[in-house]
Amino acid sequence: MAVIVPFESPSGASIDGLVGLVAADMERVNATILSRTGSDVTMIPEVANHLISSGGKRLRPMLTLAMAHLTEYSGDGHVKLAAAVEFMHTATLLHDDVVDESEMRRGKLSARMLWGNEASVLVGDFLLGQAFRMMVEVGSLRALDILSAAAATIAEGEVMQLAAAKNTATTEDEYLAVIRGKTAELFAAACEVGPVLADRPKAEQTASRSFGMNLGIAFQLVDDVLDYGGKAAKLGKNVGDDFREGKITLPVVLAFRRGSDSERAFWIKSLERGEINDSDLDHAIGLMNKHRALEDTISRAHHYGAMAVDALALFPASPMKTALEQVVAFCLARSH
Amino acid sequence: MAVIVPFESPSGASIDGLVGLVAADMERVNATILSRTGSDVTMIPEVANHLISSGGKRLRPMLTLAMAHLTEYSGDGHVKLAAAVEFMHTATLLHDDVVDESEMRRGKLSARMLWGNEASVLVGDFLLGQAFRMMVEVGSLRALDILSAAAATIAEGEVMQLAAAKNTATTEDEYLAVIRGKTAELFAAACEVGPVLADRPKAEQTASRSFGMNLGIAFQLVDDVLDYGGKAAKLGKNVGDDFREGKITLPVVLAFRRGSDSERAFWIKSLERGEINDSDLDHAIGLMNKHRALEDTISRAHHYGAMAVDALALFPASPMKTALEQVVAFCLARSH
Numbered sequence: 001m002a003v004i005v006p007f008e009s010p011s012g013a014s015i016d017g018l019v020g021l022v023a024a025d026m027e028r029v030n031a032t033i034l035s036r037t038g039s040d041v042t043m044i045p046e047v048a049n050h051l052i053s054s055g056g057k058r059l060r061p062m063l064t065l066a067m068a069h070l071t072e073y074s075g076d077g078h079v080k081l082a083a084a085v086e087f088m089h090t091a092t093l094l095h096d097d098v099v100d101e102s103e104m105r106r107g108k109l110s111a112r113m114l115w116g117n118e119a120s121v122l123v124g125d126f127l128l129g130q131a132f133r134m135m136v137e138v139g140s141l142r143a144l145d146i147l148s149a150a151a152a153t154i155a156e157g158e159v160m161q162l163a164a165a166k167n168t169a170t171t172e173d174e175y176l177a178v179i180r181g182k183t184a185e186l187f188a189a190a191c192e193v194g195p196v197l198a199d200r201p202k203a204e205q206t207a208s209r210s211f212g213m214n215l216g217i218a219f220q221l222v223d224d225v226l227d228y229g230g231k232a233a234k235l236g237k238n239v240g241d242d243f244r245e246g247k248i249t250l251p252v253v254l255a256f257r258r259g260s261d262s263e264r265a266f267w268i269k270s271l272e273r274g275e276i277n278d279s280d281l282d283h284a285i286g287l288m289n290k291h292r293a294l295e296d297t298i299s300r301a302h303h304y305g306a307m308a309v310d311a312l313a314l315f316p317a318s319p320m321k322t323a324l325e326q327v328v329a330f331c332l333a334r335s336h
Numbered sequence: 337m338a339v340i341v342p343f344e345s346p347s348g349a350s351i352d353g354l355v356g357l358v359a360a361d362m363e364r365v366n367a368t369i370l371s372r373t374g375s376d377v378t379m380i381p382e383v384a385n386h387l388i389s390s391g392g393k394r395l396r397p398m399l400t401l402a403m404a405h406l407t408e409y410s411g412d413g414h415v416k417l418a419a420a421v422e423f424m425h426t427a428t429l430l431h432d433d434v435v436d437e438s439e440m441r442r443g444k445l446s447a448r449m450l451w452g453n454e455a456s457v458l459v460g461d462f463l464l465g466q467a468f469r470m471m472v473e474v475g476s477l478r479a480l481d482i483l484s485a486a487a488a489t490i491a492e493g494e495v496m497q498l499a500a501a502k503n504t505a506t507t508e509d510e511y512l513a514v515i516r517g518k519t520a521e522l523f524a525a526a527c528e529v530g531p532v533l534a535d536r537p538k539a540e541q542t543a544s545r546s547f548g549m550n551l552g553i554a555f556q557l558v559d560d561v562l563d564y565g566g567k568a569a570k571l572g573k574n575v576g577d578d579f580r581e582g583k584i585t586l587p588v589v590l591a592f593r594r595g596s597d598s599e600r601a602f603w604i605k606s607l608e609r610g611e612i613n614d615s616d617l618d619h620a621i622g623l624m625n626k627h628r629a630l631e632d633t634i635s636r637a638h639h640y641g642a643m644a645v646d647a648l649a650l651f652p653a654s655p656m657k658t659a660l661e662q663v664v665a666f667c668l669a670r671s672h
Contacts, residue, residue, distance in 0.1 A: 039492055043499050044495055121434055122494045125431060125487070125490070126491035129486075129489070129490070132480075136484050137481075144480065149469055151465030154465070155464075
């Protein structure tokens with residue numbers, strides 16, 4: 001069921017370069033994360049660490065560190081901002097699990113299955129509060145502005161998704177607006193604060209933001225595809241989750257638009273009305289393959305990946321720049 | 337079923353003085369609230385305004401304005417900070433309703449009953465993000481520090497309450513730690529940022545914080561009493577909600593400690609195991625009356641109210657100071 005798409009240069013599609021270049025800083029980020037989830041209220045570190053230590057790649061905080069390096073920032077603030085970005089991400093995951101009623105996250109039972117919705121909501125709030133405290137400690141009002149705007153935009157994107165939920169008439173543009181908000185905005189903010197801390201020219205800040213935004217869109221589109229044919233074990237979620245939850249993603253948008261009346265009736269029945277039987281997921285994937293919906297979603301992802309790479313063009317060649325280009329390739333290659 | 341307690345000076349127990357003195361600023365706060373709940377995602381203003389315009393007293397933002405006046409702040413920042421405080425409060429209410437599975441809030445169906453848990457979680461997140469954006473716009477890192485620390489502490493208090501939930505062995509000290517976090521901290525922060533903006537001496541900042549903290553504790557204790565015998569219509573919630581939810585509040589803590597073995601068995605059965613029949617609420621109130629648990633909770637509230645008034649002592653006499661003293665009396669007099 002894996003999706004096979006042509007991918008030009010699978011060599012160099014790796015995050016290893018990035019991981020190596022930010023390793024020393026990441027150790028400090030991890031120590032910060034550990035200390036800032038501490039609380040006398042033992043349920044807080046339990047819930048937070050269940051998710052934080054469950055083997056996420058920590059791509060977002062690595063991006064903050066990377067862009068700070070790329071723009072030759074020499075201070076300390078990027079470590080706390082990177083930890084804050086990871087906290088914002090973790091808070092979003094905790095709240096998402098409640099919203100989506102998810103049972104699994106990263107191959108483990110989700111926090112809400114273990115501690116309940118209540119703890120997921122409240123520990124998420126705690127982490128958001130801690131994230132803002134760390135940002136305040138760094139003391140850059142510009143960085144605070146970027147990250148607090150991102151927090152509002154992320155929530156707005158999630159509400160947008162909720163409003164569009166189960167609506168098969170969602171357009172590709174509407175769907176893009178949703179994922180810009182709910183996913184790409186945090187990538188963009190995580191990247192933008194690096195050159196902001198380094199007090200680099202506006203053009204470099206904008207370029208960094210653009211890199212993050214387009215990488216984030218590509219990342220989400222590939223995620224959408226993986227949900228219909230990916231390596232579930234590796235992802236830690238089940239193939240078909242989006243389908244069962246009636247989530248409208250780009251593969252659905254494309255298959256619906258390109259489908260016949262009877263096919264559209266199938267999408268409406270399963271996604272809008274939630275009437276799903278055992279063979280329906282296979283049927284859905286069959287329709288997506290028939291209309292090249294998964295392949296074309298990957299093509300769209302490559303488009304945004306290319307924009308991300310181009311956004312980096314104004315930075316001179318460096319090992320970090322190469323590593324960031326490889327991260328784009330890695331995110332796209334996950335679909336293999 | 338109303339609780340009758342001696343109250344020394346019911347005259348002057350009013351928020352009218354405060355309301356009058358901050359009226360002009362409150363208009364600007366209300367306009368700010370309205371504009372900052374705006375979003376192209378129509379569900380956001382719908383959900384937010386359902387709660388924000390449902391007739392809360394807006395006591396917390398009024399306190400921010402009042403303390404800014406009292407300390408002769410001459411700028412504009414207090415308006416945005418007051419709106420941010422109200423957003424933080426509203427976000428907490430939205431998330432609380434999900435955590436408590438509440439059906440009513442301020443006499444109306446709760447947002448989660450009308451739009452679902454998902455919308456309540458996400459719109460809460462959006463309001464928190466907008467609150468931080470406004471704080472950033474004001475540009476005071478000290479105020480940001482105070483309010484972001486409050487956000488983390490509030491969530492911590494809520495998790496603490498969750499962990500103590502249904503545990504009849506909770507001590508009075510443990511319960512005080514919970515309400516310091518979940519309720520009083522926001523009162524404290526709302527008051528503290530006034531003199532911080534005005535750049536007043538540390539002693540005035542601490543006094544303002546102390547006023548808010550003790551007022552907040554008194555406020556919560558009276559709320560706890562009202563839940564066992566208050567004016568439900570006025571409160572907009574039902575008498576006995578805390579009891580039915582197995583919430584441990586000070587009246588329960590006192591009645592449990594002072595009760596016989598068979599009475600303790602009753603509290604454990606109803607609050608820890610949730611086995612409640614129609615006559616149990618009356619029985620619970622009977623036990624509380626027998627042990628003076630409601631009266632003594634009110635006495636405790638008066639103790640914190642007195643501390644709040646004393647905290648104001650270092651400020652010279654002024655109409656605003658008198659109005660703030662009357663607010664304390666008002667909060668206590670709600671129990672009549």
